[in-house]
Amino acid sequence: MSAELEMIRVYIMGRAYEVPAGLTIMKAMEYAGYRLVRGVGCRGGFCGACATVFRRPGDYKLYADLACQTTAEDEMYIAQIPSVPAERAPWKLSELEPEENFILALYPEVARCVACNTCSRACPQELEVMDYIQAALRGDIAQVAELSFDCVQCGLCAMRCPAEIVHYHVGQLARRVYGAYRAPQAGHLAARVEEIESGTFDQELDTLQQMSRDELVEAYRKRDVEK
Amino acid sequence: MADQVRLSKVALSADFARRVEELSGQSPYRCYQCGKCGAGCPFAEYMDLLPSQVLRLVQIGDERVLDAGAPWSCASCLACEVRCPRGVDIAKVMEAVRLLSLRKGRTPFAVDEAASRRLPQIALVGITRKMTP
Amino acid sequence: MNTILYYPGCGVADQARSMEKGAREALTALDWEMQEMSRWNCCGTVYSLATDDLMRHVGPARVLARAQDAGQERLLTLCSMCYSTLKRSEQFLTADRERLDRVNAFLDDEPDYRGGLRVVHLLELLRDEIGYEAVQERVVRPLQGLKVAPYYGCTLTRPRAAGVDDPERPTVLEDLLTALGAEAVATAERVECCGAYLTASSPDVARRRAVDIARAAIAGGAELMITSCPLCQYNLDTRLAEARGSSDLRVPSVYFTQLLALALGGDPAVEEHEIDPLPVLAARGLSVEVKA
Known part of the structure; x- marks a missing residue:
């Protein structure tokens, strides 16, 4: 570590900071002195808590990504979106009829989609968000479920949408209904439920319940881990 | 303009007529009030004003037309458009009146959630677009 | 192909x-x-x-x-x-x-x-490129005796510059029906709007429009209507069936593509209707099966 740190200048929430090159936006913010309480979570790109928007010098485009997954660049303008104000429509899975037009009934703003594709361009997961909203419009919940499967619910799509759609809630609704009513039942799940109900694991569970804390820790350490 | 004579108690606005003209791309002053539009309109019987009366209020700049129900009974079917002897695309004037009304914050109606579950989506997209300012 | x-x-x-x-x-x-x-x-x-x-x-x-x-x-x-x-x-x-x-x-x-x-x-492709004569030559189940009212609605022919035919006196559907061996019935409401998306905001207007259209079709002697738009079809089937006083106006509707398929020996893909078209077809010797 003889060489000096290469520094870059970034603008966070409108103020300039010198930070080492190569950090993620999240780490650059922390280096700059921000103590992140909201807008931070798993730090691994899975939880979707750290939505951020930024611009690069000489480029009109407004980019959106996860702060924990994006490298800070020199002269980058950065703002955090620690929370996306959006209502999840009230619904109960058991009361939804998959044949009905439930998506448009619960989220009528889906009908306002003008196919501008801004949502897809904002998606850190690189999902075809507009395509799943369009599929939702035509009631194709299988397609919505498939195209939105990797959504991390960061909400950046909803922040950028000129039609004020809350895409990630729509995708979640479609996935839940698809999973409950349309997806093929998993054979291994049924078999395992059968095993549980017939008492296959009762003895093992009883043994666990008798164990002391130390014995449990020891058993946990020695467990078989399947890769 | 300070000495203009008011013929009506209602405030009339040339700006309003101009705004409708801009937004519709149609000159309301081409209309000579023959009434052919309303005579053939499948929705005239559900309207509080005939299409020609909507045109008339626009011509004189009477913004009370923004509160009329008639533009919301218009389905943009263009029966009037193909029949107008003066070549006025009345549906575009109706659209401009609807938009100006929406942009003033008026909400003509709400689509019932339970009912919309059974409607074809093209009906919902159509009505939603018509209610988007 | x-x-x-x-x-x-x-x-x-x-x-x-x-x-x-x-x-x-x-x-x-x-x-x-x-x-x-x-x-x-x-x-x-x-x-x-x-x-x-x-x-x-x-x-x-x-x-x-x-x-x-x-x-x-x-x-x-x-x-x-x-x-x-x-x-x-x-x-x-x-x-x-x-x-x-x-x-x-x-x-x-x-x-x-x-x-x-x-x-x-599709009507332009059939009329202008494939040609109704060629269609007629391929008819294997002529729709003999079937009295059909074409329902154009709005957007197929209006505005004139973006329509498939004359907005006031269209013949594209009548000519197709003739090629298929059916009898095209002239009705007063064939180009008058069904209410379109107003079915969402003012369902009663759509119901009353459907009643007017059905009444005109029946007055012309029609036993079936054809449409070229899913929204017309919805209004002429579901909204008509719901309308008060429509019990003697239950004239069924199908898409023109379905009659075309039927006449050309294919499956007309008749699904569940509020107003069932099958009895009308069967009465003309055109029985078809409903696919689940």
Whole structure:
């Protein structure tokens, strides 16, 4: 570590900071002195808590990504979106009829989609968000479920949408209904439920319940881990 | 303009007529009030004003037309458009009146959630677009 | 086998699948095949009538750009609302270079739309390219004696510049029916709107329109109506069935594509109706099975 740190200048929430090159936006913010309480979570790109928007010098485009997954660049303008104000429509899975037009009934703003594709361009997961909203419009919940499967619910799509759609809630609704009513039942799940109900694991569970804390820790350490 | 004579108690606005003209791309002053539009309109019987009366209020700049129900009974079917002897695309004037009304914050109606579950989506997209300012 | 790029639209892809099934069956019999666009979005359903919302043309422009990028000079539609919205947007964009450039600049994630794509309705393909004589030659189950009222609705023929036929005196559906051996019945309401999307905001207006249209069809002696739009079909079936006092006005409706498929020996893909068309067909010796 003889060489000096290469520094870059970034603008966070409108103020300039010198930070080492190569950090993620999240780490650059922390280096700059921000103590992140909201807008931070798993730090691994899975939880979707750290939505951020930024611009690069000489480029009109407004980019959106996860702060924990994006490298800070020199002269980058950065703002955090620690929370996306959006209502999840009230619904109960058991009361939804998959044949009905439930998506448009619960989220009528889906009908306002003008196919501008801004949502897809904002998606850190690189999902075809507009395509799943369009599929939702035509009631194709299988397609919505498939195209939105990797959504991390960061909400950046909803922040950028000129039609004020809350895409990630729509995708979640479609996935839940698809999973409950349309997806093929998993054979291994049924078999395992059968095993549980017939008492296959009762003895093992009883043994666990008798164990002391130390014995449990020891058993946990020695467990078989399947890769 | 300070000495203009008011013929009506209602405030009339040339700006309003101009705004409708801009937004519709149609000159309301081409209309000579023959009434052919309303005579053939499948929705005239559900309207509080005939299409020609909507045109008339626009011509004189009477913004009370923004509160009329008639533009919301218009389905943009263009029966009037193909029949107008003066070549006025009345549906575009109706659209401009609807938009100006929406942009003033008026909400003509709400689509019932339970009912919309059974409607074809093209009906919902159509009505939603018509209610988007 | 001739092929043509095809845009289904949301209605046809969902509750109006029988319209597409009928079209596919019929076109197969005529050595034509519709190739669905690999990606498509809603056309917007209603063409924007305002001068200040270019944004509403983005959806149609995206469809047109993708069709052109697929090397096509034309794009087929079945639904008359999609036909009208796409065709009018196409005309709007192609007519003004500056406008087209603005939309292309916004659509920087698509290849540029260069203008000039022809949006074609299936009725135009049948009448102008395949030809009704050729259709007539392929008829294997003539619709002999069937009295059918064509219902045009609005967007198939209006506005004139984006219609498939004369807006006041169209014959494209009557001529098709004649080619299929059916009897086309003239009715007073054939080009008058069914209420379209007002069915969502004012269902009672749609019901009363359906009653007026059905009454005119019956007065003309029709036993069946044909439509070219999923929204007309919904209003003439569901809204008519719901309407008070419609018990003696229960004239069924099917898509024109379904009758075409039936006459050409294919499956007319009749699904569940509020007002069942099967008895009418069966009475003319045209029994068909309903697919589950």
